[in-house]
Amino acid sequence: MSDCGRAPAGARPGRCFRVRRLAPLLLLAGLMIPACLWGPSGHRAPDRHGSPGSRAVEFTYGLTLRGLPERARQVSIWVPLPRETSAQRIEDMRVDADIPGRVLSDPTYGNRFLYFESEGSQPESLKAVIRFVVRREAVEVRGAPSDRRVSALEIDPALHLRPDRLVPTDALIAERARRVLSGVRSGGVGRARRLYDDVVRTMVYDKSGTGWGRGDALHACEVGAGNCTDFHSLFIGMARAVQIPAVFVMGFPLPAERGEGAISSYHCWAEFYDDRLGWVPIDASEAWKHPESKEFLFGGLDPNRIEFTIGRDIQLVPQDKARGAVLNYSIYPYVLVDGESFAGVVTEFRFRDIAG
Numbered sequence: 454m455s456d457c458g459r460a461p462a463g464a465r466p467g468r469c470f471r472v473r474r475l476a477p478l479l480l481l482a483g484l485m486i487p488a489c490l491w492g493p494s495g496h497r498a499p500d501r502h503g504s505p506g507s508r509a510v511e512f513t514y515g516l517t518l519r520g521l522p523e524r525a526r527q528v529s530i531w532v533p534l535p536r537e538t539s540a541q542r543i544e545d546m547r548v549d550a551d552i553p554g555r556v557l558s559d560p561t562y563g564n565r566f567l568y569f570e571s572e573g574s575q576p577e578s579l580k581a582v583i584r585f586v587v588r589r590e591a592v593e594v595r596g597a598p599s600d601r602r603v604s605a606l607e608i609d610p611a612l613h614l615r616p617d618r619l620v621p622t623d624a625l626i627a628e629r630a631r632r633v634l635s636g637v638r639s640g641g642v643g644r645a646r647r648l649y650d651d652v653v654r655t656m657v658y659d660k661s662g663t664g665w666g667r668g669d670a671l672h673a674c675e676v677g678a679g680n681c682t683d684f685h686s687l688f689i690g691m692a693r694a695v696q697i698p699a700v701f702v703m704g705f706p707l708p709a710e711r712g713e714g715a716i717s718s719y720h721c722w723a724e725f726y727d728d729r730l731g732w733v734p735i736d737a738s739e740a741w742k743h744p745e746s747k748e749f750l751f752g753g754l755d756p757n758r759i760e761f762t763i764g765r766d767i768q769l770v771p772q773d774k775a776r777g778a779v780l781n782y783s784i785y786p787y788v789l790v791d792g793e794s795f796a797g798v799v800t801e802f803r804f805r806d807i808a809g
Contacts, residue, residue, distance in 0.1 A: 506591030508756040508806065510707060511584065515801040516786045518579040528552075528579065529774045529789045530569040533761050535587060535704075541760050542588040550581035557771070561612070562764040564783065570774065586807065589707075593753040594733045610726060613698035617765035619669045619781065620686050620701075622694040626670055630691035641727045645697055645735070649751050652688045652737045668701070668765065668782060681738035682782070685723040688737055698726035700763050702734075703784045705802060707757040713805035719784040720758060 516532065534556065535543050548554060552571040558564060569581060616622045633651045634644055657678045659665070664672045665679040670690035673683040685701060692699040706720035722736040734754045740747040749755075762783045769775035769787065776792050788795040 508589045510587050511805045511807055512587055513803040514583040516581055517799045520797040521575050525575040525790050527791050528571045531769055531787045532567040533783045534565040534567055536760050540590045540592050544586040546585035548583050551579045559767050564762040587759050589756040591756045592734055594730055610698045613700045614693050620690045626690040627694040630694040645725045648691045649735050653740045656684050658741050681721045684738040685721055689723055692725050700724050701765055703762045703782050704758050704760040709757050711806040716802040
């Protein structure tokens, strides 16, 4: 990928430009799904609705900044970009924006962001639309060891053992993990399975009240309710507390029914590391919603999702423009206006299934 998405030389603000294929750089910085993702049989894993385990979708990520202060002089926008893995390929990315942009990556996880910056007198509103084609495969890691252990995640496993601000690995979380694993003598996969079963059994998917959605593992542990963010923060905290590396994965869900339409919210899941199998995905919140898929969703993912970013406490660059901003997680645009966080961002996410 040449220029990694930077607007071509001479391009003027407001011009549409194309981001060349993301594979070369994103694969180096990203999470590689093990080569055993098709399972022992060598066939692609079906999704939970029994349809073929692959999907091709045109995705649109739109944002509009409205009500910019009249005296605003600097606007900085970070928009997360989809990752490429051996289960997800990104093609034909196009950007149509009122101001020029370039692609940057965070220094910890290698997540890619389309960064826009505008200085001087600002209009009342700014708009950007990002379109791309994503080809997504189902994933199923079962019994065969991986022969492709080359991702950045595996180079530094300690990165995925340390706590995050809202995902501690001591005290209540560690006590719970030890209690759940009491008497368990199986290896890493068996221990991870016991933690997964505990989260699915004891948590309730409930977005009422307050405190949910932040990925606060302690809150999830104490309240026993929340959304996908909370389910997987609890799993990750317990896994790390017993020395199982685990990572948070953020993206968007796709309706199982093919077609087109709007997407109203994000979805997240997790991966844990096993010495023999490599990185193994789990989706505990979907397992709670769809008990018939619980077995598949430990080690398997249907293709009805688009992966964007990994990790927590994400440090944005360039540092001088980000003003030290650290994101709890990233899926929506982050905007600073004259160095202050700006909330007047309207987003629109759409998908359209395509043939082939």
